[in-house]
Amino acid sequence: MGEKQDPSVFFAFDHKIFTVEGAYFSLTHDTKEPCYFVNLGEIKGAIPTKSLCREFGIDDESSDSELLATIGRALKYVQEIRPNDSIPKELLDGSASWSIDDAHKEIARGRITAQILSWLRGDEEIVLNLSELQKISSDPNTKEKVQEAFREIAEKLGVQREDVVAKIDEIIRELAYIEALRDHYSKIKKINTNLGRIASIYRRDRATSEEINRMQILIDPVLRRFDREFIDIDAQTCEVMVILKNFQPTVDTVRKTRDELHQHFMIWREMLEKWDGMIIEESSEIERLLRDTYQFLARNYMQAQNWRLGGV
Template identity: 60%
Template sequence: MSEAEKTSENSDLSPSTHFAFQHKIFGVKGAYFKLTHDSKEPAFFVELGEMKGAIPVRSICQEFGIDKDSTDAELLGTISSSLKFVKEIHPNDSIPTEILDGSASWSIEEIHKQIARGRITMQLISWLAGSEEIITNIGELESIANDPHTKDKVQKAFKEIADKLGITKDDVVEKVDDVIRELSFIEALRDHYSQIKKISTNIDKLRTVYKRDRGMMEDLSRIHTLIEPVINNFERSFDQIDAQTCEVLTILKNFDPTIDHIRKTRDDLHQRFMIWDDMINGWKNLQPEEDPEVERQLKATYRFLAQNFIQSQSWRLGNV
């Protein structure tokens, strides 16, 4: 595609759905927006010869004479909130759908939809029996789904709920489908979280592996102290969203606020998980055993935790 064709294509993009900037500074090859490594401030990164410069987003209008009432200025105002959902933004990228309509801009797998549907199905059946409960274990959910009586019980629950709420059965089915779709993203995040939890579990196992190595035990103790409150906070977030979506009738009575709350929790967890990608990849093929590669990853883990999760304690990991 020629430069003229690219320019023509870009001019067709709407600033209501894309970062369709007009100022020539945003046309610099390879330029992008990202949070700075140290202060986590939104910045515009451009190549300056062999070096890369970072211009704070808050300074761009003044630095390049961009009218504060212009479309470019408005789009710059959207950059900060958008970087909560994506790691990098390039000029002409789509604005995240979280900003546009509240839906998730990232995809999930079919298994997560199945888990969410199984969970809600179980809640409907148990509600019908008079004792609602939450099940997230995939084996138990599959057993329920394969029960030949499940479909009849669900249809009966739909009808009784419709009668209680004074709406049609079709309305109930539609709302339940919406809830399942939103909870599917929570299940995807729960799955992703299991990989973070595995890092914490590996740390605990390594404390047994290195129990005779005083230096390593001190390092592992420091890492454990840093990661434990992080894991507890994640667990608390999942417990809270489970508790607040455990009663189908209550969900449907407060449908819009519940959907908003699920999305807020989804966005919060997704943002908190984004910084863990490198850590997850670093531990991916490692086993909790005495190994130089494991020890290198432990040092990287400490640096990551110390940088991102400030604690009242202050110490250094040996030879970091």
């Protein structure tokens, strides 16, 4: 048997209940309560994590008890945890536990570069158009202008140029996660667009039309809330000097927004997979997908439901 992993970094449990094959921690679909799921023959049992110590005689002062207390917070960042999985980085050092593409890093770099150049011109602005960002990045004069801006910014702040470069690089790394989430959000918006297209196809089918209308009513406030979240974080990271003068609070704000958006987008993962590649036409597959989508929206986004994920 291998050396025991560090329980400060891994969910390295000692009790034999955590050696059950195929067992894992997750939130229940209805109450969002953290539970330990184990296979019981043909069915799957769910044991609330708050009951595990009592049910299996786990000492309240043990490392197992401390790890169980962490499970609920950890499930904000991952959908499933198995014994010996690593503890999400968000709980350890604040960084993200999920990966992003290089393209998202380049978009974030392009946005910050555009802001640096506009600051140099004296007309700082938010640039969101991707083609405009690519044009700025490909301009042969861009690199020289950015270096000039770094020198001027360092002089104004009374710091070394290297300090400015290091902080700019760090904020780009943080904002790259926002760009990844923005990309993810575009897929959710596409579902809403497709609902409109399907409504047109089924306009003579009263029952289906009414079902689609109910879905659009449910999804509209969700999209508006997501829109506001992105508008707010763009507004708080649109001025280079403000970012540098309030660096750590800005990083903290970006990470808080990243975590909140990621938590909400996690529940869309399965639904996005169902819609991916679906041909928008009158068909039994589309009708089945509409029923699944309505159930998903009704379960997660009824008007009375708080924006905050329940039970987390």
